[in-house]
Amino acid sequence: MSISGYLISEPTMSSVRVRFAPSPTGFFHIGSARTALFNWLYARHTGGTFILRIEDTDQARNSEAYLKLIYDSLTWLGLDWDEGPNPNGVGERGNFGPYRQSQRAAIYHKYKQQLLANGRAYEKDGAVWFKLLGERYKVFDDHRKKEVEKVKTAPVVxxxxxxGRVExxxxxxxVIFRSDGNPxxxxVNVVDDIEMKVSHIIRGEDHLSNTSxxxxxxxxxxxxxxxxAHIPLILKAPEMGQGKMSKRDKGALIxxxxxxxxxxxxxVNYLALLGWNPGDDREKMPLAEIxxxxxLPAVNQSNAKFDGRKLAHMNMVYLLEQPAEKFMALASEYFAKQPNGAAIMANEAYFREIMLLAQPKIKSIDELGAYTVYFFTDDFPTDPKVKEKIxxxxxxxxxxxxLIAALPAMAFSTDAAIEAGIKALAxxxxxxxxxxxxxxxxxxxxxxxxxxxxxxxxxLGKERSLARLQRFMAG
RNA sequence: GCCCCUAUCGUCUAGCGGCUAGGACAGCGGCUUCUCAAGCCGUUAACCCGGGUUCGAUUCCCGGUGGGGGCACCA
Structure with missing residues (x-):
């Protein structure tokens, strides 16, 4: 059952079960976010179940900080999961757990025993190998520069x-179990998907070759x-070079x-449009509409390059329509993190007035500081290029x-009064x-x-304005 | 090297045999205007190449080429 309320097309709970299975070995990036999103969208679209499974079998590279980052990033994006560890990291929900692979060793062992018992696995060099069925022959592998044993099998469809159909x-x-005893x-991926009754595997195209x-x-x-369902990959922006986007690229981290x-x-809106579209010209859409x-069939088959400018534009469009209260909350959140934030927000009415003046002008919240400095200090920078031009x-x-001569007598109560004053002077x-x-x-x-x-x-008020005009005149 | 996927403006994409090839971001020009944005109007810009199939291919098929991914006792 969905806990986010997007039960649109299916009146009853469907049998669709999808999962997002990240490993906590690095920062959470754009590509992971979109894979999570597509899984989440499909679950919500069908009224199915969205599972979060943590693939933390790589003890050397795992970290609790990265684990927390997964929960926080998904939560921030609004991608809530029905089964998996709880977002605060304490306990879990769902009937198919545990949802962290590090706690599922007994299950993997059981499946290994089963394969060993029915002859589909064997031990060699201390590791356990999965056995393909068919005639065997030896061949030299150019890539690995060694002789390997191949098996004549029917193709996997x-x-x-x-x-579509991939052969x-x-x-x-x-190898399914390494000689160090770890699967x-x-x-583990296959075993977990079986155990968790996953019905649709939606993942990046980089896994297509593994699928056989x-x-x-x-x-x-x-x-x-x-x-x-293999979704296309997100590639670097053209100016960032070639290949798929990696955590090293600018703008890659959530x-x-x-x-x-x-x-x-x-x-989320931008990410949804990277590899999917509603079939018409709609771009900005409420999440419920997406x-x-x-x-799935509407998902593109070719990779997409990441475009930070279009994302920025999308953000601006959303920012523009935020109600004043929401915008103020965002602005406050931002300034709270700035070194001089407390001072800036000290006069609530003054702060609010300036923020709402800036709202329709900026592309993202983090521009607010630079955009409004001169309201909060007399010691603001002057753009030399602009100065030269003017x-x-x-x-x-x-x-x-x-202007300095006329200002003292000018009415300063409203924008209109000031405008009238300057116009009269002009x-x-x-x-x-x-x-x-x-x-x-x-x-x-x-x-x-x-x-x-x-x-x-x-x-600014008449006095401060006048003082600045005079200072500039003198300087 | 082998295998798999893929191919429309710079970028994201619409198109599902016959279209002036549409939209969005970016760019450019203009309007508006006290600046900068926004908005509005306009504009530059694309069907990778070669063979087929067809009366007719951006669209279907094949082959190249380009792009991407995979080929581990990583995930």
């Missing part, structure tokens, strides 16, 4: 929900394989977006002097509002980007 030859016995990935091994394992154990206060719903429309046009010093001089705007903005904010100059003046 994989009916893939995304790829592959599996012609070599392979290998292929084996897995199918043979299912056959050897005497179980019908589940449905496979943690980064979390730290930059991206909206998880924007990231859940409703998502299906000072080169017309006679900005003269305009500034006129008209008197036979000039336009724009002749004063640029230099005033530069003097008061150090840049050419920001809210309207009237809003800046009003929020």
């Amino acid at each position: 994989i009916a893939d929900r995304i790829r 592959r030859q599996e012609d070599e016995d392979f 290998v990935f292929h084996f 091994k897995h199918v043979r394992l299912y056959e050897g154990i005497g179980v019908t394989p589940p449905v496979f 943690e980064e977006y979390q730290q930059r206060h991206f909206l998880p719903e924007a990231l 859940v409703q429309l998502f299906d 000072m080169a046009k017309g006679d900005p010093k003269a305009r500034l002097a006129e 008209e008197g001089m036979g000039l336009g509002f724009g002749d004063y705007q640029a230099v005033a903005r530069l003097a008061v904010s150090g840049t050419n980007a920001g809210p309207s100059i009237t809003s800046i003046f009003r929020v």
